Amino acid sequence: MASDGAVRERAPIRDGLLSGSLSQLDGVRLTGCKCTSCGETSLGKKSVCPNCGRDTVHEAPLSDRGVLWSFTVVRHRPPGAYMGPEPFRPFGLGLVELPDGLRVLSPIQCEVDKLKIGLELRFKPYLRHDAERDVVAFAFEPVDKGGSHV
Amino acid sequence: MSDVVILGAGMHPFGRLDKSYEELGAEAAAAALRDAGVAWSQIQAAYLSRMYLPATSGARILRRLGSTDISIVDIEAACASGGAALRQAVLAVRSGEIDLALVLGCEKMPRGFMDPSMIYSPWQIELGMSLNPAYWSMRARRHMHDYGTTELQIAKVAYKNHKNSVHNPFSMYRKEFALEEILHSPLVCDPVRRLEICAPDDGAAAVVIASAGRARRHAANARAVNIAACCHTIARYSADFRCPADSMSATANNPGPTEVTAKQAYERAGMGPEDIHCFEVQDTDAFCEIEIYESLGLCALGEGGRLIDEGRTEIGGAKPVNMSGGLISKGEPVGASHLGQVVEIVSQLRGAAGPRQVANAKVGLAHVLGAGGNCAVTILQR
Numbered sequence: 143m144a145s146d147g148a149v150r151e152r153a154p155i156r157d158g159l160l161s162g163s164l165s166q167l168d169g170v171r172l173t174g175c176k177c178t179s180c181g182e183t184s185l186g187k188k189s190v191c192p193n194c195g196r197d198t199v200h201e202a203p204l205s206d207r208g209v210l211w212s213f214t215v216v217r218h219r220p221p222g223a224y225m226g227p228e229p230f231r232p233f234g235l236g237l238v239e240l241p242d243g244l245r246v247l248s249p250i251q252c253e254v255d256k257l258k259i260g261l262e263l264r265f266k267p268y269l270r271h272d273a274e275r276d277v278v279a280f281a282f283e284p285v286d287k288g289g290s291h292v
Numbered sequence: 293m294s295d296v297v298i299l300g301a302g303m304h305p306f307g308r309l310d311k312s313y314e315e316l317g318a319e320a321a322a323a324a325l326r327d328a329g330v331a332w333s334q335i336q337a338a339y340l341s342r343m344y345l346p347a348t349s350g351a352r353i354l355r356r357l358g359s360t361d362i363s364i365v366d367i368e369a370a371c372a373s374g375g376a377a378l379r380q381a382v383l384a385v386r387s388g389e390i391d392l393a394l395v396l397g398c399e400k401m402p403r404g405f406m407d408p409s410m411i412y413s414p415w416q417i418e419l420g421m422s423l424n425p426a427y428w429s430m431r432a433r434r435h436m437h438d439y440g441t442t443e444l445q446i447a448k449v450a451y452k453n454h455k456n457s458v459h460n461p462f463s464m465y466r467k468e469f470a471l472e473e474i475l476h477s478p479l480v481c482d483p484v485r486r487l488e489i490c491a492p493d494d495g496a497a498a499v500v501i502a503s504a505g506r507a508r509r510h511a512a513n514a515r516a517v518n519i520a521a522c523c524h525t526i527a528r529y530s531a532d533f534r535c536p537a538d539s540m541s542a543t544a545n546n547p548g549p550t551e552v553t554a555k556q557a558y559e560r561a562g563m564g565p566e567d568i569h570c571f572e573v574q575d576t577d578a579f580c581e582i583e584i585y586e587s588l589g590l591c592a593l594g595e596g597g598r599l600i601d602e603g604r605t606e607i608g609g610a611k612p613v614n615m616s617g618g619l620i621s622k623g624e625p626v627g628a629s630h631l632g633q634v635v636e637i638v639s640q641l642r643g644a645a646g647p648r649q650v651a652n653a654k655v656g657l658a659h660v661l662g663a664g665g666n667c668a669v670t671i672l673q674r
Contacts, residue, residue, distance in 0.1 A: 156415040182529070185539035193529040193544060211542075212437070214429035215482040222408035222417040235426050235481075237533070243543045249419055254482075259437050279419065 151275040158187035160267070161203040164278050170267040171203040172280065174242055183242045204246070206265035208238035208282065211245050215254045225270060225279075238263055238282050251283040262286065296385045297516040298672065299392075299502045300328020301638040303631070306495030306622045307464040308403065313345055313494070317353035317398035320496035320628075324394065325357075328500035329512045332357040335500070336390035338364045341377035341397040342627035343410075353398060369524060370411075371574065372660045373397070374497075374630025375668020376524045381501055391506035395499050397631035401492040411536045411663050425489055425577060427535045429481035432579035436483070439594035441582060443483050447474045448600045449578035450488040450620055456607060457617020459647040462632070464493055464623040488578035493623030497631035499638070517638050520561035520655070520671040525553045527665020535663055549667035550587035550659065557657075557669040558589075565589040568671070569653040570640050571611065572633035574661040575618040581605075584659060585613070607650060615640065615648045630668055633658035641674035 152164040161173035176183045177191035179198040184191070191199050213236035226233060226249070234250035234257045250257060251266060263282040270277040302323025304316050311319075317340070325332055332354075340350030350364040369376035374397040381393040408422035416422060435441050451471050457463040469487055477487040507513040527534075527549040530541035547555075558564050565588055573588070575581040582596035590611050591599050599605055605613040616622060616636040619629060637656035639645045658670045 155418065156413065159415070182541055182544060184541070193541070212430040212434035214426050214433060214484075215479070216420055216423055216426055217479050217481060218405075218423065220408070220417070220420045220423040220426075221405040222412070222422050223414070224420050224422070225418040226420050233420060235420065235430075237430055237540065239542050243541065244539050245542050246539045247421055247537065259433070281419075 153275055153277055155277055155279045160278060161201065167267050167269070167278070170278060171206055171265060172246060174202050174204045174244065175199050176202040183244050185244060185246055204242050205240045207285070208240040208246070208263050210250065210257065210259055210261040210263055211237040211239040212259060213237070213250060213257045215257070236282070249281040251281045252287065256284065295504050296382050296501055296519045297504055297507045298499045298519060298634070298638055299507050299510060299512050299516050300324045300326070300330065300500040301498070301635045302327050303462055303497035303635045304495055305462045306493055306625055306628070306632065309494045313349065313398055313400040314353050314356060316400065316494060316496040317396055318356040320398065320498040321354060321357060321394060321396050324498035324500050327512065329510055330392065330500050332360070334392055335362065335394045336392050337362050337381070337384055338394040338396065339377040339381045340364065340366045341373040341395070341631065342366055342399055343368050343370060343373055344399055344401050344626065349398070350396070353396065370664055370666040371576070371624070371626055371629065371662020372524055372666035372668040373627045375522065375660055375670060378499070378630070378634070378670060379522045379524050379668070382519055382522045385501060385503050391503040393501050395501060395631065396496065397498070397628035398496040399625035399627040400494045401625060406492055413536070416536060416538060423481060424535050425481045425484055427533060427537070428577040428580055429484045431533060431583065432483055435579065435583060439597070441597040443475065445582065445597035445600050446483065446488060446578045447471055449575065449581045450474050452600070452606055453575060453614050453618040453620045454487070456615055456648060457621030460617050460622070463617045463621045465621045484577050484579060488620065490576050490619035490624045493625050495623065495625035495628045495632065497628050497635045499631065499634060515642055517641050518673045520563070520673045521557035522670045523553050523556040523560065524666070524668040525549055525556065527667070532665035534665055548587055549665045550584055550661055553667040553669045554588050554659070557671050561671040561673070563655065563671065568655045568657045570615060570637065570650040570656045571613045571659070572616060572618070572636050572656070573613055573659040575614055575620050576624065576662070578620065581613065581618070584661070588657070588659065607648060612650045615645065615650060630658060630660045630670070633660070634670060634672070637672050641672060
């Protein structure tokens with residue numbers, strides 16, 4: 143949080159990616175686009191289903207629990223304006239399978255040697271303090287942190 | 293039989309080169325024209341495949357060969373750009389509108405990881421999702437989990453391709469590495485290691501294509517190679533998890549882009565994988581080649597690792613793959629990569645590949661796959 147006590151503006155890391163009030167981080171979820179025609183749920187708010195092309199879609203918050211479907215450890219600083227912890231340290235990146243029927247790409251916050259397929263995860267929105275405002279970014283973390291936390 | 297043929301082929305070695313893209317492209321184009329015995333002034337349309345070059349690069353490169361008023365267009369489809377460009381030229385010749393065309397692939401890229409703003413959204417870059425090998429690695433990890441594919445099998449692909457490249461004057465590295473050296477090279481994105489991935493670099497490759505009728509008027513027709521198929525597609529919904537994807541369906545079951553494109557190409561050529569004698573495929577990383585064995589139908593799903601263990605994809609094996617050394621050894625100048633594969637296959641089918649030669653190769657296949665699920669498959673026959 144900003145230390146000067148001033149109320150800082152909060153913004154999502156991308157419009158249409160998160161649901162819930164940004165002032166209550168506990169209630170923030172990823173948002174999905176569910177199609178009543180083909181049944182597919184995809185990440186982010188959309189006006190047309192990316193699978194069948196119909197407009198029979200509605201926004202639906204996604205589950206905050208998932209299971210690690212696959213993962214890697216990013217060992218090099220990613221190119222471009224990466225805004226992770228400084229100095230850079232290797233981090234887990236994984237596909238998290240949600241009960242909503244999709245797998246979402248996300249950083250995984252845990253020690254990298256704890257990563258394994260099938261790991262139970264929960265959604266973890268967090269604040270990134272940029273110069274002009276606070277940005278609500280996200281990761282997933284193990285449900286059972288086993289006493290270790292990065 | 294095909295109605296469009298490759299009359300001439302040529303390329304500039306891939307690598308980190310002290311030449312402008314205009315010089316590289318013009319040299320490759322001139323080499324292809326020379327091989328075809330065709331003058332630049334006879335070419336009726338030209339197509340440039342490129343991803344990282346500025347607007348109108350085709351015209352800028354080819355004006356070095358002399359003034360012209362033909363149509364010259366730049367074509368981009370990520371790693372499949374070369375296939376997309378060749379396909380447009382084939383369609384134009386097949387239409388009868390023209391009968392002699394030049395297809396050039398050319399690229400000049402900065403060292404290191406590719407510029408992420410080309411394909412990723414800002415939020416993906418901020419969260420650390422902009423490293424292309426991360427996507428390849430997650431595919432590898434899941435394949436290992438599902439089918440028992442091993443890091444050793446992945447390293448064997450890199451070993452084979454580096455070894456093949458020693459005999460390829462167009463390759464960047466041309467250096468054999470011991471299996472142990474590959475397995476102990478630094479991890480880039482677990483489980484994929486530095487000696488198992490391709491690097492962006494510079495290069496150019498070109499072909500002159502002609503209608504079969506037109507080709508008969510040229511002496512080079514004696515060495516012509518038929519284009520039995522040239523297909524390009526993009527992946528259907530969630531059919532491929534490749535950069536810059538942010539999610540994938542856990543329920544959709546669309547076939548992957550290589551399966552779809554290869555099926556189209558096999559049907560067009562009236563052939564199956566059993567009829568093809570040599571392959572050049574997208575080894576962006578060594579695991580990717582294993583997956584492509586399966587999606588091209590060289591083996592059943594999950595058995596790609598066994599193919600490399602049994603040596604079946606070595607030059608002396610039943611299904612040689614990446615005789616040139618692949619992108620792992622040549623580097624991937626994105627716009628030039630598929631044309632580079634095509635030049636290798638042409639060389640193989642002409643029996644002119646020297647120490648890399650596959651015995652009695654009469655049919656060859658070139659395959660590229662990249663961002664957005666862009667995939668191209670070209671089948672050549674002599």
